[in-house]
Amino acid sequence: MKPIEIEETPITDETFIAQNWERIVEEEDGTEFYYWKLPLPKDNPDEDAPSLISCANDEYLEAGIPQGTYVVEICEMNGLGYTASEEGLEVLYRVMTHRDINEPDEEEEITDILS
Numbered sequence: 001m002k003p004i005e006i007e008e009t010p011i012t013d014e015t016f017i018a019q020n021w022e023r024i025v026e027e028e029d030g031t032e033f034y035y036w037k038l039p040l041p042k043d044n045p046d047e048d049a050p051s052l053i054s055c056a057n058d059e060y061l062e063a064g065i066p067q068g069t070y071v072v073e074i075c076e077m078n079g080l081g082y083t084a085s086e087e088g089l090e091v092l093y094r095v096m097t098h099r100d101i102n103e104p105d106e107e108e109e110i111t112d113i114l115s
Contacts, residue, residue: 008085010069041097051075
């Protein structure tokens with residue numbers, strides 16, 4: 001039986017920017033690092049909403065991924081939803097919200113309609 005090969009696109013800063021994630025910058029022991037966070041759904045204003053969170057930009061060695069790429073998981077769920085690909089992220093977001101992560105949030109759609 002021939003294995004099925006699925007191309008996987010690594011998650012990068014460009015992924016997060018295109019999908020309107022929040023970049024969170026922190027400092028530890030004089031070293032600055034950042035990670036990305038997205039509430040579920042992404043237009044949810046509740047600060048306590050479930051969210052997706054990335055590893056920090058300096059954790060690629062621990063995650064076993066190339067520098068400049070990220071893994072994402074559901075925040076505070078001990079690795080649930082862990083993915084290192086844009087395709088996996090799209091599926092995870094759709095399962096959690098019944099929405100497409102690459103579409104504008106409802107507020108953006110309303111603004112565009114009113115413009």
